[in-house]
Amino acid sequence: MRQQRKEEIMAILYANTRDASEKVTASQAILNGLAKHGGLYVPTEIPKLDIPVEELAKMSYQETAYAVMSRFLTDFTEEELKNCIDRAYDSKFDTPEIAPLVEADGAYYLELFHGATIAFKDMALSILPHLLITAARKNEVKEDIVILTATSGDTGKAALAGFADVEGTKIIVFYPKNGVSPIQEKQMVTQKGDNTFVVGIHGNFDQAQTGVKQMFSDPEMKAELLQAGYRFSSANSINIGRLVPQIVYYVYAYAKMYANGRIAAGEPINVVVPTGNFGNILAAFYAKNMGLPIAKLICASNENKVLYDFFRTGEYDRNREFILTSSPSMDILISSNLERLIYRIAGENAEENAKLMAALSTDGKYTITDEMKAQLENFYGNYTTEKETAEVISALYEKTGYVIDTHTAVAAGVYGKYKAETKDETKTVIASTASPFKFTRSVMDAIDEKYDSMTDFELVDELSKIANVKVPQAIEDIRSAAVLHKTVCEVDEMPNIVKEFLEIR
Template structure:
């Protein structure tokens, strides 16, 4: 059965194929693409337990990308999940203490975004050919730290594409920044902005829907698309690792087919946990999806009160990829909570834009039973890193620590004894100063590569190749812009001024 896509804010009469939606990125009315009808899966998890990550990914992606041929999908998957990952399992599942950790940091940029952004360029270039597009695709991305590097690593020197990444100048770790500003590729551009991630993301979405700018681009043979998780080519590849995790736990003998498990997900923009929601809708036996937040706990309040309110203090934390007050992918969940009512979804999004808040109905709240939400403070985050390092000789990054600590909150509150999988989204070497501070109990005086070396002495796990390469990589990107100048900056980069 063919899976077609529609907007969360418009009637279902306007639909696109999956390849068209990948190219478009955002819907013309500012909404997000969702399947007109959720695909049906008949997974045999005992059989999936015998499969490689690549084979499981195919079983998942063929449900969502139905206008790609089997050969095209296999080619995309094989190119995405190969030697650029330092573990042949791609996404290994390990156990430390009473919790399982889904390690999503074995890719080329040591963050979970690699699992989607290594395949998106291949889905995109295949879509270009399928739809006979003559224009050059300009990928716009706002990043809170990880998406930018992972997207550029995927799109670097890919034919018929350009990629422009905006990141908050003072809102990423030293290693994240170094990874971005040293990025190679003739088609890559990186811009630091004087603002936070929410401002960058909001402006990127506005630019993606600026019809006058689109027309100007078209006259120069350019077309916008997105590498953020608003793009279905970013979102649905993430579903695969939830399905793969369940199959791996069967393979390891930790569960039996049909047993329910829980996932605790460090959550900012809501894409990663939404992929888990889709995995559950496809029949993966997931009991609860635990939405774990840092001090920017707008999602915790939403799940616990039914009100989403971004009118609050914004905190810079040691888990910067979660320093977000506007969670774009939540719109897709709202669409399902309304019973696929595009008019109701559009009104909620208008309320958010005009007042900074909205409240869902009691009936919608009743549909949130798949989720549980909690948050941790900075000290609780550091305590979790310290505990796992000292008690189990396992070192995690601050984002994973948020999910690990909130998972324990959930278990204490509910007494739920089902197996708990913590989604581990980044290598500790990506945030060495914060991890050092947590392990030693003293504020680390060093950051960047000096902190990497100190952390290596302490934990003795290999330094990832991508970090080692930073020692000699020259800085290539030095642009800085105000939020209001992002559109002008894009024109300058594309030589349209």
């Protein structure tokens, strides 16, 4: 089929997963971030990607982004959307492909860490500020936008880098003070920009995320902000403006595999995604529903294996010990984006979904019906232990010389378990979500214990040497950077901290 022109593409609205009465345009969904009553915005339908793979194979990353995103963000003009894409996917990325594929030990690693902060969050957070500012202009918003975000390590820095000194915005990031890697923390607390504010909390990511959601849902705080000339929005993957750009790289990866002669047109692939908040694998699910030939969606967890248990039993239960691991961006027990999938398998019934989310809030768990569970047959869940994660890094390096980070190792480890269980030889893409330089100590300890006595930046140089990879600019930039953000607070102090930064009395 021929590619549709922009004006022929059917308008898509965004529904609230907890309130059937709320439907908004794409730009309004991006602006709001979170829907009413704590719901999330989902497209009223998944558009079809009716472009032959032979055409997709000839497209640049930017062209692929327009082909995918124009089908979801239908109230953006062609000029507006292309302008956002061109500003996002430029020289900030250290490779012209934006998301290169690397073949190693029988799998295809989709390197999503070539952006400014060397993690996959750059893929969406490079474009979100431009989408948000465009959305604000389209909707004649007069207030300054306050980006309020919780991070388990990577979203924070990528959002800070994206929004730093963007006119008409401020950004406040909360992170678990003792729950991120030293490099992740240094990246955040050295962030420049008069409109940026970084706060460590004495608590874990789930507590930070809950605190942020409560502020979004607080009518009194909303009124105080409006009076002071502000409105909240989000840079977390709860914002549909984060999720839609993530669909792009799965389409791009498939097209590149075809272009490189690795698959035939229409040949299915599997996708493995290390995930805690479920957004990255949900993007792959949306790509599949657009018509991309993805067979199995393999959901990889670390020892915080709440998603593995959910796919195995149909019960989502966050009532368990929160474990700090070497893959901290996945140290999450409340997978916010799973709600979008639950809403879908509940027949897009907002009332039913709201009941399940209320049970999660009050009891810390919910159980889906057998009918809902039957709709998850394309998903496979598993997890790796800390020991297994380290063994995967070491084994892949010994065998191929290719070095992966801890999160990617979780995915590779789960893929190994999947193959052993199923004997499935379908060609497989593994989402490589962060540079090994971001988790240098864990990576180098896995490769050889002799590195234990080195400082973090000595390890960076050693990793560069053994992997034969140049030290990323993002790491060079923080070697001697001054710490600019030193605020630490308790969880219940988060609203007051926000008001102080915004000078709301």
